[in-house]
Amino acid sequence: MVKDIETTKQPEEEPVLSEWQKRNQEFLKKKAEEKAEQEEVDKRLRELKRSQVLGDVIEKEPKTKLSKYSRKSKKQADQKKKAKSKKIKKVRKKDPHRNRFVSVLSLATIVFLLSMFMVSPLSKSKEIMVSGQQATDLDTIIQDSGIKAQDYVTQVFWRRDQIAKKIVKANPWLESAKIRFHLPNRFTILVKEYDIIAYRQQNASYQPILSNGVIIDQATQTLPDAFLSVHLDKAKDVSRFIKAKQSLKQSIQANIQSVSREDSKSTTDLVKLTMYDGNTVLVPLSKMAERLPYYPQVARHMLTPGIIDMEVGIYIATEEETSSEDSQEDKENAESDSETGDETSQAGDQSQTDLNQQQQGQSQETPVIAQ
Secondary structure (H helix, E strand, O other): HHHHHHHHHHOOOOOOOOOHHHHHHHHHHHHHHHHHHHHHHHHHHHHHHHHHHHHHHHHHHHHHHHHHHHHHHHHHHHHHHHHHHHHHHHHOOHHHHHHHHHHHHHHHHHHHHHHHHHHHHOOOEEEEEEEEOOOOOHHHHHHEEEEEEEEOHHHHHHHHHHHHHHHHHHOOOEEEEEEEEOOOOEEEEEEEOOEEEEEEEOOEEEEEEOOOOEOOOOOOOOOOOOOEEEEEHHHHHHHHHHHHHHHOHHHHHHHEEEEEOOOOOOOEEEEEEEHHHHHHHHEEEEHHHHHHHHHHHHHHHHOOEEEOOOOOOOEEEEEHHHHHHHHHHHHHHHHHOOHHHOOOHHHHHHHHHHHHHHHHOOOOOOOOOOO
16 A cells, blocks of 8 residues: 555656746845855954954064163153253242342433433534525524524424424525434534526616515625516516416526516506517516417517517517607607697608608508417
């Protein structure tokens, strides 16, 4: 029976795996292999670490033996350094009262020396010098400063700006002044004077006129070869003329030889300018700075010297025309003064006047328009 049963049993067949199951089995095999490899790597690392630790211990053993001697030497060196630092600290320590004593003593010494200087004659001994003056006198400037022999050097030093202003105010020649101090007791007064740009004629003498328009009430002894002569009576007119002249070009200023008042019924401030090139200019003083800049343009059109009338507009008249006009006026005055005369002489005078009138009609003034 047993044999029959065994014979009747059929061999078991292997189960059929799906694709997913096959992949899962492969994945598990790979995972097991990686795990085994990782365990081997960890073992090797542990062995390497153990070998390194053992090697470090072997190397440190002789150092530990030498460190005992080095510690002793270091302790001794530290003790020596501490002893030296204590000595240095003891030397550097100073008494604070000593510092106060030195400061008080130095201050007292300075005060003592200053007091001795103030008591001594040196405190009032001064040397005063003046530099930059030409027309003014040195003694006059020192006198205007107000510095006295009994004044202290320190007093003059602290008041030097006020003294400089006082000098300029007292002297009309001076434009500015400065005072400089040089040790031990020397003062230098640096002055700057106004320039002389003209001379005013008073009778037979000439008074200098400065660049600021101030007339110096002092007759000058020497005159330059070429200078501007001013014949204006009022100081206000002189100041106005100088101010207008300073606004002109340098070439026009250098060409003016003299200035004087000119009578006019319509213009009260009419002046006559005599130029070095031979021309004469009539211009109001109030319009001089406005009209005289056209002078070079007008003078170019003149063939002979003449008169340029700038009273109302700008006109040119030659000297021949002006002389004929003057002779005509003189003859008319002579005729008006004569009460009686012969008929023949009257006829001759009449013909002469007609001839002069014809000349005057032919020589009329020519207007010039300045561009």
